[in-house]
Amino acid sequence: RNNNKPALVTGSTSGIGLAIAHTLARGGHPVMLHGLADPQSGARLQREFADSYGVSCGFSDADITTEGGCQQLVAETREALGNTAILVNNAGIQFTAAAHEFPAEQWHRIIAVNLSAAFFLARDVIPDMRAEGWGRVVNVASVHGMVASANKAAYCAAKHGLVGLTKVLALENADSGITANAICPGWVETPLIQPQIDAIASTEGITGDEARARLVGEKQPMPRTTHPEAIGALTLYLCGEFADTLTGATLPVDGGWTAQ
Ligand code: NAD
Structure with a gap:
């Protein structure tokens, strides 16, 4: 059983990431909490998790818009929990405008957080997963990694990119006990x-x-x-013993959105 493996969940101070962190901790996983929260609420959340679930927990407020921020997050996770065995790339942001009016700064920010951070974090934790012969990468993409909507140029580009990255990681690590999958929620x-x-x-x-x-x-x-807890439950399943060969998949949880 894998339920003592340390998990890093990016963007776990809010929404879907917080629900994933609760579900993994309840399942027995030590969890690194992370997000743009002030240190006091970060510490409070960390205590609440440790008290409720009796697992080791850490907290980082690293800003993952840069490669350096991602490296800081991996280092802080290693210090708090040891090597990351489960990486959940969940942190994400949104901005809506037509492509021909999209501010460059918002484009760069969305690509950085929703796509590049997932690459930098995976790049830096996969060597430890390979050495261990076990690992899980769960990328929280979106239906917008599969289909498009108007006014979401950067978000759709980043999420389609994240789905592509997921498939590459699945292929490259298929011989090492590591799976990589993309969860694609509709409205949560x-x-x-x-x-x-x-x-x-x-x-x-x-x-x-x-x-x-x-x-x-x-x-x-x-x-x-969709309830955020539903994404937590699917993540826990992907980390469990029956998902060993479930890799490279794009998994919609979208009320039928992409069936059309
Ligand atoms: P949210 O706004 O509730 O939470 C986002 C989290 O990311 C927060 O913890 C925030 O602190 C963190 N974050 C944002 N920018 C960051 C940065 N620069 N550095 C570090 N942390 C940062 O959002 P959510 O709805 O829970 O979304 C989580 C993921 O699910 C995102 O990737 C989003 O694209 C995806 N998603 C959401 C929906 C939905 O309907 N809510 C649907 C599909 C996909």
Whole structure:
């Protein structure tokens, strides 16, 4: 059984990453929490995890927009928990505008956090996984790694790139007990989607609940958002004993969005 393997979950101070961290810790994994939180709330979260689940936990607020920030995160994880056996690349950001009006700074930022950080982190932890003969890379991509939507040039480019990176990592490490997979959620109820709900509510003059229903209904046959815990449960499954040969896969959890 693999349930004592240390896991680094990027962007685990909020939303999907936080749910993944809870699920892995509940499953017995030591967890490195990470995200742009102030040190006090980071320390509080770390204590809450250690108390609730009785596993070792660390916290890092490394900004992973740069290669140096990613290296810092790997070093802090090693110090807190030892070598990373499970890497969950979850941290991600969004900005919406038409491609011909997209600010360069937002483009670079999204590519850095949603794509390049996953590469730098994987590059730096895979040698330890290979030495151990066991490892898991779980990339939280998106349906936007499989299909496109208007006004999401950088996000779609980064997420399609992340799906491609996942497949390469799966092939390169198929002989080393390491799997790499991409989870592709549709709409998940987290702070990331709130600005899009607010924008519809204000332009259409409707309530938040009506705006959420409209946003989800535009793309998903199932008119409901996915719970962050569902992504946690799938991640735990990917780290478990029956997912040994599940690698290089693109796994939609999207209420039928990409079935169309
Ligand atoms: P969120 O905004 O709730 O959380 C994002 C996390 O990333 C936070 O912990 C934040 O601190 C961290 N982060 C952002 N920029 C960072 C940086 N520069 N350095 C370090 N940490 C940084 O978002 P979420 O909805 O939970 O999204 C998590 C992942 O799931 C993202 O990759 C997102 O693209 C993907 N996703 C979300 C949805 C959705 O509907 N919410 C759908 C598909 C995919």
